[in-house]
Amino acid sequence: MIELHGFGKDYGDFTAVKSLDLKIEAGETFGFIGPNGAGKSTSIRFLATLLKPTRGGGSVAGHSVTADPVAVRQAVGYMPDNFGVYDGMKVWEFLDFFAVAYRIGRSQRKQIIGEVLELLDLTHKRDDFVNGLSRGMKQRLCLAKTLVHDPPVLILDEPASGLDPRARVEVKALLKELRRMGKTILISSHILTELADCCTSIGILERGQLLMHGPINEVYRQIRRNRIVEIQFYENRDAGLSILRSCEALQGLEIEPTRVVAELATDDAGLADLLEQLIREGVRMKSFNDKDPTLEDVFMTVTKGLVT
Secondary structure, three states: OEEEEEEEEEEOOEEEEEEEEEEEOOOOEEEEEOOOOOOHHHHHHHHOOOOOOOEEEEEEOOEEOOOOHHHHHHHEEEEOOOOOOOOOOEHHHHHHHHHHHOOOOHHHHHHHHHHHHHHOOOHHHOOOEHHHOOHHHHHHHHHHHOOOOOOOEEEEEOOOOOOOHHHHHHHHHHHHHHHHOOOEEEEEEOOHHHOOOOOOEEEEEEOOEEEEEEEHHHHHHHHOOOEEEEEEEEEOHHHHHHHHHOOOOEEEEEEOOOOEEEEEOOOHHHHHHHHHHHHHOOOEEEEEEEEOOOHHHHHHHHOOOOOO
């Protein structure tokens, strides 16, 4: 559904993106992860037909970004990281403006605008002036604008930037609903927690290079060489620590007042054996948790050595 083939972009002597190859299948929610300046917005703006490549190319929904940009624009709903609204326009007028731009007939526009407002929970704001909306409501309205022509592909650049925690939760819920509707979504963010429970696949971009990409669970498995176990002891803490220290698989041990975190070079069977030994030796625990890696763990592992 979305493909990049050797895409690169230079600005004079500065290389924003080196050579990017990427394929995103239909129905995926793909997250671009990377700090500001990594090349995320450059790649997204190219796919949205807003800039020309220095080298390479790409396609969206089977249409070449460079050879058939009009068809790409019809297939894409693009939400930039910074967007403007028009003073003096009401919410429904703002959406009607973009519906006209997409050549949607007058007889269809009223129904479409109503449906989009309902989907984004903006119906009660229909007759409010756009410039009087809160930041979160404006963000929703911009997302609504990307949906008026019912595009199969959504390209969203930092959609939750600047929002309060409640608004971010609402945006994530909307992304999940859009995926259930069959949309293919490319979303970028430098706030990793925004993407962890939204995306089916991720790509890690740093200094214009795609360092790793794939289904999110596969990426987790690739970087998870050891197991991280968090233990909260209830009784016989010293005996528990002694067992951990004598474990051949132990790679690291972090002792805190309320918990112990052990890094172990082992598998599920090894963890089960360790838990059995602790119980057998009379160590009582409030919790014994095998911790999954986070997107922060993934990013720091993959980009290790690149930071100067």
